[in-house]
Amino acid sequence: METYKEDFALALAETGALFFDDNLILKDGRPTPYFVNMAMFRTGKLAMKLGSFYAGMMVSQGLDTRT
DSSP states (O other): OOOHHHHHHOOOOOHOOEEEEEEETTTOOOOEEEEOOOOOSSHHHHHHHHHHHHHHHHHHHHHHOOO
């Protein structure tokens, strides 16, 4: 597994952004066994980490990262 995936999974766990429950219902009414609350990445440091994860994915996929 690529490093960015491992780091992202760890960040989801550490921030509490990812949680599981048998009775979760999405806003559109669909049931789901898990939910990712991206609002848990609420500090500048965490937002920067999130950007780093996306950048890692882009590089691993060979996407053009030039601005």
